[in-house]
Amino acid sequence: MDTSSVTKHMQWHVPKNFMKVLVLSLFLLGICIVASLAFGSRTVGWNELVDGLFYPEVQSHGALVVRQRIARTVFSLMCGAALGVSGALMQSVTRNPIADPSILGVNTGAALFVVCGISFFQNGSASEYIWLALVGAILTAIFVFGIGSMGSGGATPLKLVLAGAATSAALSSLTMAVMIPRTNVMDQFRFWQVGSVGAGNWNSITLFVPFLLVGLLIALFTGPALNALALGDEAASGLGVRTGTLRLVASFSGVILCGAATALAGPIGFIGLLATHLVRLVIGPDLRFVIPMSALSGAIILTISDVCGRLLGSPGELEVGVVTAFIGAPILILLTMKAKMRAL
Numbered sequence: 001m002d003t004s005s006v007t008k009h010m011q012w013h014v015p016k017n018f019m020k021v022l023v024l025s026l027f028l029l030g031i032c033i034v035a036s037l038a039f040g041s042r043t044v045g046w047n048e049l050v051d052g053l054f055y056p057e058v059q060s061h062g063a064l065v066v067r068q069r070i071a072r073t074v075f076s077l078m079c080g081a082a083l084g085v086s087g088a089l090m091q092s093v094t095r096n097p098i099a100d101p102s103i104l105g106v107n108t109g110a111a112l113f114v115v116c117g118i119s120f121f122q123n124g125s126a127s128e129y130i131w132l133a134l135v136g137a138i139l140t141a142i143f144v145f146g147i148g149s150m151g152s153g154g155a156t157p158l159k160l161v162l163a164g165a166a167t168s169a170a171l172s173s174l175t176m177a178v179m180i181p182r183t184n185v186m187d188q189f190r191f192w193q194v195g196s197v198g199a200g201n202w203n204s205i206t207l208f209v210p211f212l213l214v215g216l217l218i219a220l221f222t223g224p225a226l227n228a229l230a231l232g233d234e235a236a237s238g239l240g241v242r243t244g245t246l247r248l249v250a251s252f253s254g255v256i257l258c259g260a261a262t263a264l265a266g267p268i269g270f271i272g273l274l275a276t277h278l279v280r281l282v283i284g285p286d287l288r289f290v291i292p293m294s295a296l297s298g299a300i301i302l303t304i305s306d307v308c309g310r311l312l313g314s315p316g317e318l319e320v321g322v323v324t325a326f327i328g329a330p331i332l333i334l335l336t337m338k339a340k341m342r343a344l
Helices: 003-009 018-038 046-054 061-094 106-121 126-148 157-179 183-194 202-229 233-238 243-265 271-283 287-312 320-343
Strands: none
Touching (some): 046 061, 061 271, 061 287, 106 157, 126 202, 126 243, 157 183, 202 243, 202 287, 233 243, 271 287, 287 320
16 A cells, blocks of 8 residues: 555645634534533532642542543543544445444444453453454454455445444344343443443553554555545556555554444444544545544544433433434434435
8 A cells, every 4th residue: 555656646635614624623622521521410610620620739529520520531532533533434445425333333243242251251351341342343344344245346335234234233132142141241231332431531541542543543644545545446556556455454443443442432333424424524525634533523522422411311321322322323314315315
């Protein structure tokens, strides 16, 4: 894969509204961070928020609550960024506008391996969850792409979605089959399965950082070549892109981002789908800009969804996986209907 030859043939055009969108996104990100720190089972005031962030000597109840929420907020931002970029990569690699880790079954594969680790090997630490989820996500991605590539026409968008849906259903059944006879595993797994950033702590963040950095760097590096891939395999090959290698590398990046986020936060769906579609809508299809903006958009969507879950479920909380599914499912239906109308 040679991105330098691609860059020579492709002019660097900054979308005309990119700076406006970037400034607005950063402003929204700041609002999300403040909201995540301020709202929850106990809402804190502005003075308590300032004390918690900038005056460590203040030990009031509100200031302590704010400090406890910092790790959760950082973890939410990281998971959202990882899922947003993962969605952008999977849509580009498959050339499928409705591709998403949850739709292609990657989340379900990661969940199955986590359950097997808990059931058969008594795994319970976050570091063990990460490696189990990564193996499950990678094997599931390989299987779905293999099934979707069979027959005439290769890996078409429709075949990949059908393969992902069938694989997800089968793996979900296997997951339940492993859990049902083991009540202790079910108790341990059922909260993780819904998808939540509530358990995010500094240990989880430390474990997540290397996977996030590696995934983001690979994604940014492959952006120019993925632009060429959007023109078709023949055109991309003419520009010097090794399409097979590119798909492998970009898919690996997407899978490790999704797998690490799923291991620590549970299978949160639709973030990649929502974030990437929103970014493409406002700045266009150039992956050199879509990838970093998908990270920013994903962080915003997941964090504000977490805040909404806390407000809707007060004095408890509604897990963020439920909120994103409630928002994302209708949007997926609309996108699918739109794609069918275009095909007709």
